Amino acid sequence: MSDRPVIRPLPAIDRARQVTDALADYIKSAQLKAGDRLPAERELMSALMVGRSTIREAIxxxxxxxxxETRKGSGTYLLKPVSKATIHMPLSLDTGHLRDALLQTLEVRRGIECEACMVAARKRTDTDLVLIEQNLNEMERVHIEKGTSGPEDLAFHLAIYDATHNPLFRQLLEQMRETFWQFWEHPFEREDFARRSFPFHRTLFNAIAAQDVEAAREETLKILDVVEEDIKEMSK
Amino acid sequence: MSDRPVIRPLPAIDRARQVTDALADYIKSAQLKAGDRLPAERELMSALMVGRSTIREAIxxxxxxxxxETRKGSGTYLLKPVSKATIHMPLSLDTGHLRDALLQTLEVRRGIECEACMVAARKRTDTDLVLIEQNLNEMERVHIEKGTSGPEDLAFHLAIYDATHNPLFRQLLEQMRETFWQFWEHPFEREDFARRSFPFHRTLFNAIAAQDVEAAREETLKILDVVEEDIKEMSK
DNA sequence: TCGACCAAATTGGTCTGACATCTTAGCATT
DNA sequence: AATGCTAAGATGTCAGACCAATTTGGTCGA
Structure with a gap:
């Protein structure tokens, strides 16, 4: 009588995982690091005892x-280390306009980045603090020298995420950046943005150094407010 | 002189996208909704004028x-609507122990869920509020009746996320739940959890109703603290 | 008439072989 | 030594065949 049975008999996690798991095992057992080249498809074929099409689908x-990443004529290369214990969490954001997507993403970033800085302020070790300060100094140096400091700004923030000792923060924020860099030149590259957000980076560092959780949150919000201004101005 | 050129010649988004884009176009143009069945591989083959292996790799x-989702002998089915404008953001969390993964995920959820509730408190319309209250009443009713209220609790939170008018919040949190439900029975199902987190849901609703952003944040934190207790107790 | 059972058609899963296209490295020529 | 070319090797694609699971339709029997 039910025209669309919601309850599936749940074969659930099925055979498709077998080959992908086998490939993950192979990568793990071969101790492959990011940037390494995987064996050719025909080698994996005989190594895993399956046909080439199966290997290709796992890839x-x-x-x-x-x-x-696969490069035609060259080979397939590992971008991130992976093991059978890796949990994948695919996200799909369907949006008509890029401007909306950017603003929606920024709202989520407010939550994640603030929490990351708060956790970093709470959990940071002295070693973490040294790394963060090094990146901050480098960023300020390049900024005075060249006017912009895109990669150095990114490195500073990544150092903070690493201080959370929670890899998920870095994963999430790095992925969000990479995803949207395909469509939009990030304001970190622009001189105007660097100038306006400049002072907040030092105050953010001071908050993390003092382990002042609330201050870390507020300084992060100030930086993101500058980003929001840029998005709204750029895409109108 | 550089032994590992960081700068890739950037074929970047290459040919692999062509077939997947074509498939996304096909799904969009065919007005397929979630749950619908896609044409058989052999039909798509001739429809898109490509070989079957190419179709399979796009699938x-x-x-x-x-x-x-593909079911052997039956067909391939659409789980979520997709278009060419869909932006995919895959995440990989590599962790040795499930307990660590859950706690790390919880830290991120603190950031996202708090922000979602804050945004919901700010942006909610009266229509949103009615929907949230309906779900809250239903949840309390079932709780009194059965002792637990797993699905109703989820529906309540989803209604809040929808009140943000930002689909990314719901996407992210739904995906995190689905991902980890494969490995762990969520405490929402447990009577103990429902009892302890019970009062905070009503206060959270009141905060959103009053558009009190800070209160919404604090009540959300209280709920997540209960979750944290459960994770730590369950996996020791 | 209704239910159970069976067989054929349909569909995804896999393997094999072949060819095209691109990359890379080594060789030969200048 | 620098340059250009060729051949080997890699991925990308197509075609055809067979297997395994599901679905569907019809037949048979109670």
Whole structure:
């Protein structure tokens, strides 16, 4: 009588995982690092005792997950280390306009980045603090020298995320950046943005150094407010 | 002189996208909704004028992204609507122990859920409020009746996320739940959890109703603290 | 008439083989 | 020594065949 049975008999996690798991095992057992080249498809074929099409589909799986990159005529390369214990969390954001997507993403970033800085302020070790300060100094140096400091700004923030000792923060924020860099030149590259957000980076560092959780949150919000201004101005 | 050129010649978004884009176009143009069945591989083959292996690899792509499900002998089915404008953001969390993964995920959820409730408190319309209250009443009713209220609790939170008018919040949190439900029975199902987190849901609703942003944040934190207790107790 | 059972058609899963296209490295020529 | 070319090797694609699971339709029997 039910025209669309919601309850599936749940074969659930099925055979498709077998080959991808086998490939993940192979990558793990071979101790492959990011940037390394995987064996050729015909080698994996005989190594895993399966046909080439099966190998290719497993490769496509990890390619869709952003773990692997294939270059025609050259080979397939590992972008991020992976093991069978890796948990994949694919997200799909369907939006008509890029401006909306950027603003929506920024709202989420407010939550994640503030929490990351708060956790970093709470959990940071002295070693973390040294790394963060090094990146901050380098960023300020390049900023005075060249006017912009895109890569150095990114490195500073990544150092903070690493201080949370929670890899998920870095994963999430790095992925959000990479995803949207395909469509939009990030304001970090612009001189105007660097100038306006400049002072807040030092105050953010001071808050993390003093382990002042609330201050870390407020300084992060100030930086993101500058980003929001840029998005609204740029895409109108 | 550089032994590992960081700068890639950037074929970047290459040919692999062509077929997947074509498949996304096909899905969009055919007005397929979630749950619908896609044409058979052999039909898509002739429809898109490509070989079957190419079709299969495109299907594997969307399958890895959690958009499509294939059932042997039956067909391939759409799980989530997709268009060419869909932006995919795959995440990989590599962790040795499930307990660590859950706690790390919880830290991120603190950031996202708090922000979602804050945004909801700010942006909610009266229509949103009615929907949230309906779900809250239903949840309390079932709780009194059965002792637990797993699905109703989820529906309540989803209604809040929808009140943000930002689909990314719901996407992110739904995906985090789905991902980890494969490995762990969520405490929402447990009577103990429902009892302890019970009062905070009503206060959270009141905060959103009053558009009190700070209160919404604090009540959300209280709920998540209960979750944290459960994770720490459950996995020791 | 209704239910159970069976067989054929349909569909995804896999393997094999072949060819095209691109990359890379080594060789030969200048 | 620098340059250009060729061949080997890699991925990308197509075609055809067969297997395994599901679905569907019809037949048979109670």
């Amino acid at each position: 496509r799986h990890f390619q869709a997950l952003g773990v692997i | 594997r792509h969307f399958q890895a992204l959690g958009v499509i």
